Structures are given as structure tokens and as C-alpha cells.
Amino acid sequence: MVNEKPLSYLMGQTMNLIKLGLLEKFKKISLQLNVEQYVMLHLINLREDITQQDLANHFQRDKSIILRQVNTLIELRYVARIQDKHDKRKKNLMLTQKGFEVFSTARNLSVELSKELLKGVTEQEFKDFQSVIEKIQTNTQQTNFYSYC
Amino acid sequence: MVNEKPLSYLMGQTMNLIKLGLLEKFKKISLQLNVEQYVMLHLINLREDITQQDLANHFQRDKSIILRQVNTLIELRYVARIQDKHDKRKKNLMLTQKGFEVFSTARNLSVELSKELLKGVTEQEFKDFQSVIEKIQTNTQQTNFYSYC
DNA sequence: AATTTTAGTTGACATACGCAACTATTTTAC
């Protein structure tokens, strides 16, 4: 395994292709969304009480840039920011109807891209692929590079 | 497979973890390099006549930002820019000795990270993983999202 | 009740990035 490419190289190359493919699909239907915004909408959709602090933890970014990016999503009318019921310091983020529609569209394109990119991949190969991904994520948490919710 | 996470999500999450892990390792030994610079050094090391245009194609970035990033690597004395033998428009990029040393160090850290993250992954799983990665890259080129050297 | 911690906000600064316009050089079309 001496000549093996490091994992970061394999993943980086591939991720770059996926990202570009996704952006291309967004562009094709005039969806004004970048990949990070898509991920943000995805996370906001997953929970109904997610906060900017949660997003900052997830992306490992400063709260201030998360605030600004959320502001952009609010300006686009994809996201709303409301006060937490129990903790006045906190504000929860929620998808608006428009935001949900945009997210759904983006998600469908993402699934479509998956299908295209996984053409010729057997079920067993994909199972092992997912298994590796899970192990990488588990090993990362054990190494404690960082933790997030 | 309805509830399956799209490929872009799986990969994105994982790539983010890998990136952070790598940056952490660089930081630990005071290696002033970000991941994209590392990839750049890697590409420059692969060929001896690579140009800024080639890098712009690879990263799908504007030539002007590639120029500036290359300038930074030149300032760090990791890279040199020399005129192409056959085409006066072109300038080739090469690693300096210092650049090669830095790249080698970064590469070793990258390999080290690979080993840590792939703990518990069987040989068969990894083979399938690589097979999937190859197919993704092949499918991308067929779809012609973009092409690069 | 005072102090510490957390969530969010703002301003300043540095870097990244895209775009247009430019020069110099090579390739292509005629």
C-alpha cells in the first residue's frame, strides 16, 4: 500500500467533483444556492430548535459569519429566526415554506446526482463504502478533532 | 433506499472532518499550510510543466485568484515560476527544495491521518470504497461537468 | 445576590473570489 493515495486526496478529489456537479445542477435551473447554504437548509430542516451556535459548532466557524450567512438566507426568505420558547438568549431557525421548497428542489437534485455518480456501483460496494464512511466519522470523534451536536 | 442520505451529504460531512483533522495536524507542528495549498503543492509535484491555467481548471477557480495563491506560495519560497521552454505565454510552476520538504511533511501527515481514520476498516471494505470512488470519478468525466488535465 | 457562562450581535481587519479589462504570445483563418 506504499503507492496508495492518502484518503484526504481521494476524498478531496471526489468531493470537489461532487460539489461542482451539484452547483452545475443548481445553476441549470437558476437555483441561487451554494453548497454550504444547501447544507445549512438541510440542518435547519432536521431540527426545529436549531440555533446559530449549533451551526457554528457544526461548521466549526465563528458565530459572526454564521450570523451573516443566516441573514442572507433570511433576506432570500428561505429561513426565519424566532426566539426560543424556554431560553431568551437563544433564537431558533426554521425553514419558511419557500425555503422548504428550495431545499426540496436542491435535495432532489442532490439525489439525482447521487444516482448518476453511482452508476455501475454494486450494492455490496456501496454498503462497504457507507461502512467505511461511518468508520471514518466514528474514528474522527474518538480522536476528538472536534465535536458537534 | 428512500431514506438514504445523498452522496453529497455523506461525502461532505466526511470531507469536512478529514479537512479539519489535517489542519489540526499541520497546526500541531506549526506547518503554515492550508489544505488547498497542500493540494496545490501536490499537483505541482505531479508534473513539471503545470501552469496556473491548469490549476485554475483543476480547482474551477478564476485565474486571478490562482495567481494570487501561487504568489503566496512563491513568497513562502515553496514554489518557483519559470517561463515555458516552448510557449512564452506559459509559465511553469515547480516546487523548490523547501517546498518539496514541506509537501513531503504534509503528505506524511496526510498518510498518518488516513491510517487513523481507516482504523477498523477491512481490506475488502477499503477495496470497495476505492472502487466506488473510481466509479464516481469516471461517471463525472462522462457527464462532463468539467474537465481538467 | 454576585459572578460566570452562553447566545447573539457588531465592527474591524485580512483573505478569498469573481469579473472585466488589459498586455503579450501563439494559433487559426484567409
Place this chain on the structure above:
DNA sequence: GTAAAATAGTTGCGTATGTCAACTAAAATT
């Protein structure tokens, strides 16, 4: 052989991203 088009690289400008420090308001801890 010459003019036009294309390519490689550069520069300036505006916008976005990102970090950091400092702030306010609210909750948790002491």
C-alpha cells in the same frame, strides 16, 4: 504572409468569507 481569434498571465475593483475582540442580554453557577 498577415490579420483575427484564442490563450496565458496580470491588475484593479467590488463583494463574500472568515477570524477576532468587544459588547449586550439572559441563564446557570457559585
